Amino acid sequence: MxxxxxxxxxxxxxxxxxxxxxxxxxxxxxxxxxxxxxxxxxxxxxxxxxxxxxxxxxxxxxxxxxxxxxxxxxxxxxxxxxxxxxxxxxxxxxxxxxxxxxxxxxxxxxxxxxxxxxxxxxxxxxVFIPPKEMLSIFEGFSSLYLKRELTIDETYFDLCQAIETPVLKAEQSLQLSNLIKKIKVICEGEFLLVKQKKFYYKPTKGEILEVELAAEGFRKLGVLQRLIETGHILPGVSxxxxxxxxxxxxxxxxxxxxxxxxxxxxxxxxxxxxxxxxxxxxxxxxxxxxxxxxxxxxxxxxxxxxxxxxxxxxxxxxxxxxxxxxxxxxxxxxxxxxxxxxxxx
Incomplete structure (x- = not known):
């Protein structure tokens, strides 16, 4: 703090x-x-x-x-x-x-x-969340940032590293489950990281979609969902x-x-x-x-x-x-x- x-x-x-x-x-x-x-x-x-x-x-x-x-x-x-x-x-x-x-x-x-x-x-x-959402450009971004000279600042790379982290075990995230549920209701679904490689959007009703097909506003809230699930946002601790x-x-x-x-x-x-x-x-x-x-x-x-x-x-x-x-x-x-x-x- x-x-x-x-x-x-x-x-x-x-x-x-x-x-x-x-x-x-x-x-x-x-x-x-x-x-x-x-x-x-x-x-x-x-x-x-x-x-x-x-x-x-x-x-x-x-x-x-x-x-x-x-x-x-x-x-x-x-x-x-x-x-x-x-x-x-x-x-x-x-x-x-x-x-x-x-x-x-x-x-x-x-x-x-x-x-x-x-x-x-x-x-x-x-945790720093920049103006541009990260889920749609997540795939391959970390390796590209490490290997190439880019004008994109480090806050994007740091965020990418944070949302790439595996989610907490269920018993460790009980206090955050209510927040995650609220985000899923707002987004009418949830965002999933498949094989630590690419994000997908799973709507409450319907089939799973590529993250690029989800509304950009939902994708932005999806970043918050992911940060809470991975424990990078843990009120009172992070x-x-x-x-x-x-x-x-x-x-x-x-x-x-x-x-x-x-x-x-x-x-x-x-x-x-x-x-x-x-x-x-x-x-x-x-x-x-x-x-x-x-x-x-x-x-x-x-x-x-x-x-x-x-x-x-x-x-x-x-x-x-x-x-x-x-x-x-x-x-x-x-x-x-x-x-x-x-x-x-």
Whole structure:
């Protein structure tokens, strides 16, 4: 779990500090305000130490550097991720009582770890779900990624590895069976990995279909089904879930069910980070939340000096600025004007 992160001179950010909730954290903002970069940075820091678990005296800087390069795909040195050629400094506070701080400049090949409290022992493995669904391109993707130079970032490869894992034994997944059942109802069927090679869609009624013939929105939810079945999402045990644009290719009628599932996961101890442009996602989070739910809305925006800042609140009505609501208000105003003419002004 991530408690907070502080960033200086990294990609789009001059200086940013934000605290997170243990439940659902939602990033909103106009394009080019750094939502995806924040998700990827936090994912990289949570995932980079995975090889360190196997090494008694492993060096964090090597793995942090490698993961940042894999996730952000800078050309050449990692210093390409510095903002305006200035020294980048990043600190992440992790639960329980662990943190990592590192820095790098534009001419450096590796990061320099400047402070570290048992980062190597942070063992909560994260999951990152990118905007594009993976089930239809799963077959052969891992071997292709390992053998060829691809411009696709490492989050896709990591997800592919996660959904390739065999499912948990039945007795180990009892607490998750309700979530899996809900996803199957929404998708009107389930997704199966046959011979660890290719995914198929098995509808509730009818014959098994190639995964490419299933609705893309269903395939996206199928990824979530698979991650739960394999134990990569195990509320209270697994690391944070990062999901970039969960609404993409989902009909708004399905968003309600997805948010309901995410809220249930959060109540069981799953920390979740979402980046969204969708009013429906925000509104269902507000409407379906219960009094004890932990939800924080983080609005990223550019100030008068064109620097990115952040404003956080647990109250949907107090999100400010809210680029999504502003766009919808403009749409409603135009609709009223077209319908009522001068009377609508």
């Amino acid at each position: 991530i408690n907070s992160i502080t960033i200086k001179n990294f990609t789009a950010f001059k200086e940013l500090s934000v605290k997170f909730t243990e439940g659902i954290n939602v990033f909103i903002g106009a394009n080019s305000t750094g939502k995806s970069h924040l998700l990827k940075l936090m994912y990289a820091l949570c995932a980079a130490n995975k090889p360190l678990e196997k090494e008694l005296f492993g060096d964090p800087k090597r793995y942090i550097t490698s993961k940042l390069k894999g996730v952000f795909k800078p050309e050449g040195k990692i210093g390409r991720l510095c903002r305006n050629d200035k020294k980048a400094i990043i600190r992440a506070d992790l639960k329980p009582n662990r943190f990592i701080e590192f820095a790098f400049s534009n001419d450096m090949d590796e990061v320099v770890v400047t402070d570290n409290m048992e980062y190597e022992r942070y063992s909560w493995e994260p 690391g944070p879930l990062f999901w970039d644009e969960p609404e993409s290719n989902l009909n708004p009628s399905l968003v309600k069910h997805l948010i309901s599932i995410l809220l249930e996961m959060a109540r069981e101890g799953q920390q979740i980070f979402l980046a969204t442009h969708d009013h429906v996602v925000l509104k269902w989070l507000d409407l379906l939340r219960q009094d004890n739910d932990h939800i924080l809305f983080h609005a990223l925006y550019k100030n008068d000096e064109n620097e990115i800042e952040i404003s956080s609140t647990n109250d949907y009505l107090k999100i400010c600025p809210n680029a999504i609501d502003t766009a919808y208000a403009e749409l409603v105003d135009k609709d009223i004007e077209n319908t009522m003419g001068g009377l609508g002004k």
